[in-house]
Amino acid sequence: MSREELIAKLNAALEGWLDTNEQARTMPNNDIMIVLRSESLLEAMGRLRWDSAFEFSVLMNHLGVDYKDRFGVIYNIFSPSLGRKLTVKAYVEHEKPVVHTLESLYRGINWYERETYDMLGIVFRRHSNLRRLLLPEDWEGHPLRKDYVYPESYGGQDHSREDLLDSCASGKTAKGDSDG
Amino acid sequence: MEQYSAAEKIYELFSEKALALGIPEPVLVIAAYAIPCLVVINLIQGAAGMLTYAERKISADIQNRIGANRVGPFGLIQFLADGVKLFLKEDIIPDAADRKLFKLAPYIVLSSTVLAAIVVPFGGSFIVADLNIGLIFIIVVSSLLVVGFLMSGWASNNKWALLGGIRSAAQIISYEIPTALSLLCIVLITGTFSLQETVMSQGLWPWQWFIFHNPFSFVAFFIFFVSALAEMNRTPFDFPEAESELVSGYNVEYSGMRFSIFFIAEYGSIFIISGLAAAVFLGGGNIGLDPYESPLHMQLLMVGVFFAKTVPLCLVIIWVRWSMPRLRIDQMLTMCWKYFIPIAFACLVATAIWLLVFNGNGIFWRMPAP
Amino acid sequence: MAKYSSKEMVLNMGPHHPSTHGVLRFILQTDGEMMVKATPDVGFLHRGLEKIAEKVPWQSFMPYTDRIDYLASVNCNLGYALAVERLAGVEVPERAEYLRVIAAELGRLGSHFIGFGALLLDLGAVTPFVHALRERETFNDLMEMLTGARLTHNYVRIGGVSHDLPEGFLDKCREFVDHLEHEFIPEFNDLISFNSILINRLANVGVITEETAREFTLVGANLRGAGVPFDLRKDEPYSIYDRFEFDVPVGRGKFGQRGDCYDRYWVRVEEVTESCRIIRQAIDGLPGSGETRTRLPKVFKVPEGEAYVRTESPRGELGFYIISDGGKMPYRLKIRTGSFSSITIIEHISQGVMVADLVAIIGSLDVVAPEIDR
Numbered sequence: 026m027s028r029e030e031l032i033a034k035l036n037a038a039l040e041g042w043l044d045t046n047e048q049a050r051t052m053p054n055n056d057i058m059i060v061l062r063s064e065s066l067l068e069a070m071g072r073l074r075w076d077s078a079f080e081f082s083v084l085m086n087h088l089g090v091d092y093k094d095r096f097g098v099i100y101n102i103f104s105p106s107l108g109r110k111l112t113v114k115a116y117v118e119h120e121k122p123v124v125h126t127l128e129s130l131y132r133g134i135n136w137y138e139r140e141t142y143d144m145l146g147i148v149f150r151r152h153s154n155l156r157r158l159l160l161p162e163d164w165e166g167h168p169l170r171k172d173y174v175y176p177e178s179y180g181g182q183d184h185s186r187e188d189l190l191d192s193c194a195s196g197k198t199a200k201g202d203s204d205g
Numbered sequence: 206m207e208q209y210s211a212a213e214k215i216y217e218l219f220s221e222k223a224l225a226l227g228i229p230e231p232v233l234v235i236a237a238y239a240i241p242c243l244v245v246i247n248l249i250q251g252a253a254g255m256l257t258y259a260e261r262k263i264s265a266d267i268q269n270r271i272g273a274n275r276v277g278p279f280g281l282i283q284f285l286a287d288g289v290k291l292f293l294k295e296d297i298i299p300d301a302a303d304r305k306l307f308k309l310a311p312y313i314v315l316s317s318t319v320l321a322a323i324v325v326p327f328g329g330s331f332i333v334a335d336l337n338i339g340l341i342f343i344i345v346v347s348s349l350l351v352v353g354f355l356m357s358g359w360a361s362n363n364k365w366a367l368l369g370g371i372r373s374a375a376q377i378i379s380y381e382i383p384t385a386l387s388l389l390c391i392v393l394i395t396g397t398f399s400l401q402e403t404v405m406s407q408g409l410w411p412w413q414w415f416i417f418h419n420p421f422s423f424v425a426f427f428i429f430f431v432s433a434l435a436e437m438n439r440t441p442f443d444f445p446e447a448e449s450e451l452v453s454g455y456n457v458e459y460s461g462m463r464f465s466i467f468f469i470a471e472y473g474s475i476f477i478i479s480g481l482a483a484a485v486f487l488g489g490g491n492i493g494l495d496p497y498e499s500p501l502h503m504q505l506l507m508v509g510v511f512f513a514k515t516v517p518l519c520l521v522i523i524w525v526r527w528s529m530p531r532l533r534i535d536q537m538l539t540m541c542w543k544y545f546i547p548i549a550f551a552c553l554v555a556t557a558i559w560l561l562v563f564n565g566n567g568i569f570w571r572m573p574a575p
Numbered sequence: 576m577a578k579y580s581s582k583e584m585v586l587n588m589g590p591h592h593p594s595t596h597g598v599l600r601f602i603l604q605t606d607g608e609m610m611v612k613a614t615p616d617v618g619f620l621h622r623g624l625e626k627i628a629e630k631v632p633w634q635s636f637m638p639y640t641d642r643i644d645y646l647a648s649v650n651c652n653l654g655y656a657l658a659v660e661r662l663a664g665v666e667v668p669e670r671a672e673y674l675r676v677i678a679a680e681l682g683r684l685g686s687h688f689i690g691f692g693a694l695l696l697d698l699g700a701v702t703p704f705v706h707a708l709r710e711r712e713t714f715n716d717l718m719e720m721l722t723g724a725r726l727t728h729n730y731v732r733i734g735g736v737s738h739d740l741p742e743g744f745l746d747k748c749r750e751f752v753d754h755l756e757h758e759f760i761p762e763f764n765d766l767i768s769f770n771s772i773l774i775n776r777l778a779n780v781g782v783i784t785e786e787t788a789r790e791f792t793l794v795g796a797n798l799r800g801a802g803v804p805f806d807l808r809k810d811e812p813y814s815i816y817d818r819f820e821f822d823v824p825v826g827r828g829k830f831g832q833r834g835d836c837y838d839r840y841w842v843r844v845e846e847v848t849e850s851c852r853i854i855r856q857a858i859d860g861l862p863g864s865g866e867t868r869t870r871l872p873k874v875f876k877v878p879e880g881e882a883y884v885r886t887e888s889p890r891g892e893l894g895f896y897i898i899s900d901g902g903k904m905p906y907r908l909k910i911r912t913g914s915f916s917s918i919t920i921i922e923h924i925s926q927g928v929m930v931a932d933l934v935a936i937i938g939s940l941d942v943v944a945p946e947i948d949r
Binding site for chain 3: 264267268269270364365368371372440441443450451452527528529530531532533534535536
C-alpha cells in the first residue's frame with residue numbers, strides 16, 4: 026500500500042474522528058501523522074488497532090507535549106502486517122487536560138501514560154493506576170510543562186539554581202558548542 | 206576397645222612429673238582437657254584462614270585474575286590482615302535485633318564446627334577423643350548449625366536474614382538424611398561408629414579404602430560429598446546466603462568479628478567435612494600401621510597422608526564453587542528428597558545385602574579375622 | 576496473648592540490592608519463597624534528561640545521551656544524532672557512517688557482555704561474569720583508543736563522528752572480533768551455556784509469549800527471545816545497515832518453552848557473533864579516506880517539525896521523538912528506551928514465581944536502571 030493510499034484509507038476510516046483543522050501529513054522521517062479529536066481518541070485508536078485493514082497492534086512510543094496554548098498527546102504506533110508506522114496526535118486543552126486511557130488497546134501503555142501524567146499533568150481517564158512514576162509522590166508541579174517553576178527546596182533541602190539555569194537559557198554556556 | 210582420649214593421654218604422660226612439681230591435681234586435669242581443645246580451635250581457624258587464601262587464589266586463577274599477593278610472600282598471610290581488619294571493624298547490633306540471640310548465634314555456629322573436629326582422626330594418635338559414637342556425634346553436632354543459622358536469621362529482625370535462616374533450616378535438615386545414610390553404609394561394613402576404628406579397618410592402598418569396598422559405597426561417597434556441600438551451604442547450594450537473591454542471607458546484619466566467625470565456621474566445616482570424607486571413605490591417615498603404637502615419625506607420616514587426602518577434597522569444593530551457578534531452592538529440595546534419599550537408602554540396603562552375600566567381604570577388602 | 580495471622584510478607588527488594596541492576600526497587604509480596612506480586616518502583620535515577628534537552632543547544636545534548644544507557648553510550652549517541660539529522664536534513668559522510676556502525680556494534684558487544692554476564696552473576700555463577708568482564712575490558716580499551724573515554728564515549732556527532740580512526744585500531748578491532756567469535760564464545764558456551772544447572776534455572780522460567788511481548792511493547796532481544804524476528808537493523812534499516820549481511824537470532828525454545836529466560840539469554844549470546852560479523856564487514860567496507868564530519872553552521876538550528884526515529888540499541892528500540900520549533904534547542908525531546916518497556920512486563924510475569932526466579936527474570940530482561948528513569 027502506498028502512502029497516498031494509506032492516507033486516503035485512514036481519512037475514510039476515521040471520518041468524523043479526525044481533527045478538522047489538521048491534515049494528514051508526512052513527517053521528516055517519512056511517517057504519516059494524523060491528528061484526532063481528543064474526545065474520540067479511544068474509538069479512533071480502537072479502529073486503528075483492531076480493523077483488519079490496519080492492525081496497528083504495536084505501540085512504539087507515547088508522549089505528551091506542552092504547546093503552551095494546549096497540550097498534545099502523541100502515539101507512535103506500528104503495524105507489523107502493513108510494515109508501516111503512524112503518528113497519531115491529539116490536542117488537549119490546557120486548562121483541563123483529560124484524555125481517555127488506551128490501556129484497553131495497548132497493555133504496555135500503562136507506564137507511558139503514568140509518565141505523561143507525572144511530567145505534564147495530563148490526566149488519563151479510567152487509568153488503572155494513575156500515580157506519579159518517576160518523581161516522588163509528594164512532588165509539586167509537572168516538570169515538562171513550559172510554565173514549570175523550579176522548586177527551591179524539596180524535603181527541606183534547598184536546591185535553588187536560578188543563576189545556572191538563567192545563564193544556560195541565555196546561551197552563555199553554549200559558546201563553541203558547534204564544535205562538540 | 207577402650208575409648209581413646211587425648212586429654213587422658215596427656216594427663217597420663219605428664220601427671221607424675223607435674224604432681225612432683227607441686228601443681229595441684231584439678232589444675233592439671235583442666236590443663237589436660239584444655240590443651241587439645243585449644244589445639245583443635247586453632248587448627249580450625251588456621252585451616253579456615255588457609256582455605257580463604259586458597260579460595261582467593263583458586264578463584265583468581267579460574268577468573269584470569271591475580272588474587273591476593275600483597276601481604277606476606279605470595280599473599281600467604283592475607284587472612285591475618287583480613288582478621289585484623291575485621292577485629293577493628295565496628296561491631297554493629299541493629300536496634301530492633303534481639304540482642305541476646307544475635308550475639309549468641311555466631312558462637313553456636315562456630316561451636317558446631319569445632320565440636321565436629323573433636324572426633325575427626327587427623328592421622329596417627331592425633332585425635333581429641335575417639336568416641337565410640339563418633340559418626341553419630343559428628344552428625345548431631347553438625348545439625349547444630351541449623352540452630353545457629355535460624356537464630357541469627359531470626360534475631361537480626363531482617364526479612365532477608367529470616368528467609369536465609371529458613372532456607373538453611375530446610376536445606377540442612379533435608380541433607381542431613383542422605384549424609385547420615387551414606388555414612389551408615391560404611392558403618393554396616395565396619396560395625397562401629399568410632400572414626401579411628403573406621404580408619405584402622407582400611408589400608409594404605411586405594412583398593413583397601415571403603416570407597417572401593419563395593420559399588421554401592423562408591424555411590425555413597427558421592428552422595429555424601431554432594432550432600433555435605435549442601436550442608437555447608439556451598440555453591441551450588443549456597444541458598445542461605447545467596448548473595449544475589451537474599452543480599453547476604455542470615456548474616457546480612459552482622460559486621461566485624463561476629464561476621465567473620467560465620468566465615469571461620471564455614472571454612473572450618475569445609476575442612477572438617479573433607480577430613481571426614483577422607484577418613485571414612487578414603488582411608489584417612491592409615492598407612493597400614495597401628496596409630497597408637499607407632500613411633501612419632503610414623504605418626505606424623507600418617508598426619509601427612511591424612512592431609513594429602515583432605516586438601517584435594519577441599520580444593521575440589523572450592524573449584525566447584527567457582528564454576529557452578531546456584532540451583533533454585535525447590536530444585537535443591539527436589540534433588541534431595543526425590544533422588545538423594547532414595548538412592549542413599551538403596552545404597553544402604555544394597556550394601557547390607559552385599560555384606561550378607563559375600564560374608565562381609567568387599568571386592569578387594571577382606572573382613573579381618575575376629 | 577498476641578494474635579498471629581498468616582498473611583503475605585511484603586519484602587523490599589532494592590534500591591540497594593545486588594541483583595537490581597542499578598538503582599531499582601521492587602516491592603515484593605511473597606508467601607514464603609513464592610511470589611504473589613512484584614511491583615517495580617522506579618525513578619531513583621531520574622535526572623530529567625528530557626527537561627535538560629529543552630535547555631541546551633542541539634549539539635550540547637550529545638554528552639547527555641551517553642548517560643541514557645551507560646553500558647552502550649555510542650548507541651544512544653547514534654540514535655539522537657540520527658533523529659536530529661533526519662529532522663535537520665544533515666547528510667553524513669560515507670566514512671563516518673562506517674565508523675558509526677563499527678562503534679555502535681562494538682557498543683552492542685560491550686553491553687551484551689554485561690547483559691548476560693550479570694544474569695549469570697545473579698544466578699550465582701561468578702566466573703562467567705568475570706570472563707565476560709575481561710572481554711568488556713578489551714572493548715573498553717578499544718573504545719578508549721577510538722574515543723578517548725571508557726564509559727561515556729560521546730563519539731557520534733550530528734553530521735558525523737568526533738574523530739577519525741587512531742592508528743592500528745582496525746587491526747586490534749579485527750583481532751578482538753576474531754577472538755570473540757572463535758575463542759571467547761565457544762569457551763563461554765562450554766563453561767556455562769550448556770551447564771545443566773543453568774538450564775534448570777533459566778528454561779521455562781519467565782515465559783513471555785509472542786502476543787504478550789507485543790502487547791507490552793517489548794523490544795530488542797527480549798522481543799526476539801519471544802520468537803518475533805524483528806530487528807530494526809534488518810526490518811527498517813537505518814544508517815547503512817542495509818549493506819551488511821547478518822542473521823537475526825530468534826528464540827526457539829532451545830531447552831524449554833519459547834520465550835523463556837534461556838531464550839533471551841541465548842539470543843544475546845548469538846547476537847555477539849552476529850555483531851562480530853557486522854564489524855568485520857564494516858572494517859572491510861570502510862572507505863580509505865574521507866571526511867568524517869559534515870561542517871555545521873556555528874549556530875545550528877533545526878527547522879520546525881517533529882520526527883520519531885528509532886534505532887536498535889542493545890536493549891532494543893531506542894527512539895527519539897524530537898519536536899523542534901526552529902530554534903537552537905529542542906522544543907521537546909522524548910526518549911523511548913528498551914528497558915522502560917521491559918520493566919513494565921515484570922509485574923505481569925512475576926506472579927507465582929519464586930524470589931530466585933524474579934532475579935533471573937530481571938537479569939534476562941537486561942534492564943538498565945538509568946534507561947528506565949532517564
